[in-house]
Amino acid sequence: MSKRVGLAAVLIGLLLLTAGQVLAASSWKPDQRQLFDIQLTTPFNLVRPVGLIELDLFDTSPEQIKTLKAKGARTACYINAGAWESWRPDADAYPKKLIGRAFSGWPNERWVDIRERDALGRILDKRLELCQRKGFDAVDFDNVDGYANQTGFPLNAKDQIAYNRWLADEARRYGLAVALRNSFELVPELVQDFDFLVAESCFSKNACEPLKAFREADKPVFVVEYTNIRRKMDRFCQDARELDVQLIFKTQSLNGKLHARCP
Template identity: 45%
Template sequence: MRRIPTLAALLALLLTAACTSSSDDKRPTGPRWQPRPGTDWQWQLSGRLDPSVDVPVYDIDGFDHSAQTVADLHKDGRKVICYLSTGAWEEFRPDADEFPESLLGRGNGWKGERWLDIRRVDVLEPLMAERIDMCRDKGFDAVEPDNMDGYLNRTGFPLTAKDQLRYNRLIARLVHDRGMAVGLKNDLDQIPELVEDFDFAVNEQCAQYDECETLTPFIEADKAVFHVEYELPTSRFCPQSRRLGLSSLLKKYELGVWREAC
């Protein structure tokens, strides 16, 4: 016999539907953004944000900027990338205390930062999901997850290429599940295995180290490569960047407003 739901059951169903609707409303609508090769961009992670640079893409710190900042950039026709560190702990972030000491390895060369034990996905997945939720809730179009090549560095943990592949794919899935695009930061050696999992690449100093050809799989897949040099003049890398289809900038290490584009 079919049971007639009680008033309490009906109220519970309505509450569940309302909560589900609220959660879904936070998801970006439509297909996720796919930046194409040659797309110009601005990368600013320090100083007062200058929204006047006439480029279609801004890459800014996810913690430091509000939903209103993202909305204002959208009003100016920009797509906005959310910078996050996913492979290293930063003592200055508001969620720093949520990371167990056992996850923290050697310093990564930047003050207040230490490599993470990316093998511990049981602990890191919910922490990173919260950060990526923040990017989604602020309205970002994409995420730039940083420090995605710990296995090539002295982290204090015996990380392997297999560990890195699993972790990088986890981050890509978490971002995609929230309707945003995701970029592969550096990690050149694993591009052949990861190009299908990521929507664009972000690279530092491939020209200085004669590695830019390694990024070709992204260009061949019609995916942008956002590239920065710090120590070479533009005359040394822009001709090659134009030939390869990279979106290249000369920046200073602090990644402030100043830029010189190819």
Template identity: 45%
Template structure:
């Protein structure tokens, strides 16, 4: 009786995970996964992934997790998002020496990271293609490209909003070419221009800065918004999150396993 019960549990988990989703992922040739508003999620970028959280979506580091980690989450009925930094160079990544010095800008405030000159599309495209190949080959369903609003920061380069739109669309194209869904991380000002290019959004602290309403176009289009707060009490941001159909939770800034969802 134990084996059939396990099959039944996995089958039910898969149905739950796909209830708000459409399409496949991971470069299988199926339609790109489309996460729907309100899906619960886990975002863990620090430490070995804890697979015990009972949610349909996990967002984990693409470099630090293996194909076996992704497969385990899939067996439990999860969709899995691949976190990749596309806006800054990181001195701790295995491909760090592939980036020419000419594209490295000022430090971005995170240890070992420097902004990238996103105007240099012919240089950066093959580097990002290889990173997204990694996500696809490990079986991920989607990518979370981080730091896609360099134009609004002191990068050391004269970046414009148009430069950022061109780069972000290139990033979305690279993901879609590999059968991966792709999320727009923060970059609230450019949502009206990028909504059609991205399949979901990832946001940090929109409640703290009274900006959650700017994410409404995503949920209105039937696209999930995966949202976290670090300092705001849940009693303050959860009512707004529910009204806007955001997938919201409280996390600690180091993004370990701990979470408190709405």
């Protein structure tokens, strides 16, 4: 065997090994029976038993991920893919032309132009690499429904579907399972592109019907409602059982406090 042929064989072997590692890393998918929690602000509660917990990409340390994994928990990193956040360490990486109107209710966030795929890609690529390096198993991209809001850009549903599918593809390049966040009207178009769904306040908004598509595809749905009013919680839990989705009740700040979990 010549040196050239031998080198080629080694390179091919390394490529196959790498591909196998990525496939192994991305083969995990969440299960509807895993107890879900989401915590994005301190104080965290990482002692409470969970099967899958979503945590902020930047504010969670690799050591915390290791501790959770040692307990058998899976982890998802939170990434705001549709808005610029002024306090993030990579905030200066966003070109000014990408930053649009303020996000209603969140004064330090502004929508971004999701059509600028190259510029956003460079930023999100680094975030996904960090997510993978810290040891997360999955990613949840937030604010992926800009087309339905006043962003300052002429976005439409077609733009949003293309962007969301691109996000899912990018996540899988890093071996991460990927969640669709809200975007209820686009669920029929995107259910095949995502591994699970995280929905906020859909019962209080009477907007949970589209979630059926994920359950019919045997994909998990985790719903978060922001209330601790008992009569509402009881009614929403009944609705969640009928839809076969998991429902938890949290504070709006998404810290470590858990009001309740539907039985």
